[in-house]
Amino acid sequence: MEPRGEVFVLGLILSIVVLLISVLISVWARRFTRSLGDYYVAGRSIGALNNGLAMVSLALSLTTFIGLTALIIEGLYVAVAVYASFTAAFIGLMVLAAPYLRRHKSFTTMAFISERYDSKTLRYISVVVMMIVSVLYLAGNLKGIGIVFYFLLGVPEIVGIIVGGLVVTLYVTLGGMYGVTYNQTFQTIVLLFCLMFPVAIVMRTLGATGWVFPPLGYGDMVPQMTEAVPHYFWAMVAHPVVYIAIFLGSFFGIIGLPHFVMRFFTVRDAREARWSTVVCVFLVGLVNTTVYATGFAAVYYMQAEGVNIPTAAYDYVVFILVEALAGDSWLALAVAGSVAAGLSTVSGLLMIMGAGLIHDLYGTMKPEVDDDKKLKLSYGAMFLVGVAVILFSLDPPEFILEAIMWSFGIAAAGLGVPIVLGIWWKRTNKYGVGAGMVVGTLLAFISWIMIGYMGMDPVDIPFPFFAKYFYGPLGWIKVIAVAVPVSFILTIVVSWLTPPPSEDLQRQVDEMHGWSDVDPKRYNGKGLPITIIILSIFIMWFMTALYDQFPK
C-alpha cells in the first residue's frame, strides 16, 4: 500500500483535536479520583446511558472500523455472520453475567473468579489468561492506529503505534476509570458521526437509493452485486459448525474479556448494568450494520467497477473508498473517527491490565499493602504496561481482526466458562474451574501460537483427532468449537467428582441473583450441567460430520 504522498492536513488537524480533547478530559476527570475504588471502578457511580455509550466505543474498536471491512472483502457472508454474532453477544453477556457480576462487588474478572471459588491460585491463573487475551486484543488495535498514521502522514506504521500508544498510556494513567469512561463516551459520539456520514456519502455516490440510512439502504444494489460477485450472500462457503464456533467465541468470549466485564463494576447497581447493555447493543448494531454497508460498498467498488486493490491494502479500504467516492473533508472525518475508535479500546484494555497486575497480582501477594500505596503503584504500573504493550505491538499481526478473534476464543475457554458456571451453578468448585480454565486456555492458546503466530496451516497442526477438520475459510475458528466445549465438560465433570464448595461460597450465588435468603436447591439442579455436556459433545461430533460437502 502506498501512502498518500503528502501530509493530509485536514485529517491530521481533526485527529490531533481528538487526541487533545481525550487528554484534557482525563486531566479534568483526575479531580474525581480520591481512592483505589475511584481509580479502578469510577467509585461505582456511572449511570446506564454513560456506561452504555462507553461500552459502545469499547466494542467498536479500530477492528470494526477498518478490520471488518477488510474481512468482508475476504470472507463475505461469513464476515457479516461474525459481527452479527458479536452484536447479539452483548445480550448474552447481559442475561448470563452483567447484573450478577455487579452485585458481586468485585473490581475485576480475576477478583470475581478468586472470590467466588476461594482460590488464590485461580486468581494468578486468571491474571495470566487476562494478560494473554488483552495483549492480543491490543496488538490488533495498536496496529490499526499505525495504519491511520501511515495513511495520514506517510510515516511507517511503527511511528503511529508508538505515538498513539503513548497518548493513550498518558491519559489512562492520568485519569483512571473516570477519565477512561468520559473519554469513551466522547469517543462514541465522535465515532458515530464520523462513520455514518462518510458512508452515507459513499453509498450515494455508488447509486444506492437508500443512502440516507446506510445500514439498510443498499438493497437496490443487490442485483448488480450478485451479477458481479455471485457468491456474496452465499452462506455455504463454510461448514455449519463455523457459525457455531463464532457463536461460542463471541458469546462466551465477551463474558471472558475482562475489559468488557470491568465496565459493569463501574455502574451504580444491577438495574443500571442491565439497561446500559440495551443502550450499547442498539448503538453497536447501528454501527456494525453501517460497516456491513461499507464492506458491501468496498466489494461493489472493486468488482462491479473494476478497481484493483491489493490484498495487503485491505485494511486501508475504508479510507481508499471514502477518499475516492466522498472526498477529502469526509475522509478527514473518517480518519478522526478511526483515531477515536482505536484510543477508546486501547484505554479500556490498559485499564484492566493495570488493575490486574496491581489489584489482583501484587495485592494478593502483599495483602498488607494499604490502598493509598496501591493507588500510587497503579499509576506506575499502568504506564509500564502501556510501554510494554507498545514494544510487543511493534511486530503486529498481518490482519488486525484475526488477532482479536483469537483473543475472543481464548477468553471464552479460559474466563467465560468459569464466570458463567460460577453464576448459574452452585456446585461449580475450584478444582473443576482449575481443570477447565487451564486445559481450555492451553487448547486455544497453543493453537494460536501454531496457526496465528507461526503461520501453520490449521489442518497440519498436531491437534489430536480434530486437526483434519479445521479446513475451509476461517477453518481455524473451529478450534473454539473444541476448546470451549472441553472447558465446559471438564469444569462440570471435575466439579462433580470433587467435594462441593462451602455454604458461604454457595451463598454468593443467591446474593448475586438478588435473593436475601439462601436456598440450597436454587441454581443447583442437574438439568443445566447435563444439558451443557450433551450440547458440548454434540458440537464436537458435528464438526466431524459432512466432511465431503464443503470446500477444503
Place this chain on the structure above:
Amino acid sequence: MNDDSRRGYKLEVWVTAICFFIVAVTGGFFSSVVVIMNEAFFDQVPTPEALVAAYGETMFVFKEHLSVWGFPLHYFLLVVLSWIGATLVGAIWCLVMDRLEEKQRA
C-alpha cells in the same frame, strides 16, 4: 423457599433461558440452519469459472422471491435480528428482571 420465592426463581431461570436461546439463534445457529437447509433459500446454478476450483461445478444463488427490501431473506434476517431483534429481547428481559427485583426487595 416459599411459593413467591419459587415462582420468582423459576421466572428468572426460564425467561433468561428463553431470551438466551433467541439471541443464540441469531448469533450463530441461524446461519448453520441456512447452510443445512440451503435448498430452501438458494437455487443451484453453474459456478462461475473463477470459483470452480474452490467450490466445484455448481453453487447457489438466493431465490429472488425470498427477499426483503432487495436483500436476500437470510441476510436480512441475520442483520436485523442480531441488531433490532437482540435489542428488543434485551429490553424485554430487563423489564422482567426489574419487576422481579422489586419483588425481591419487597
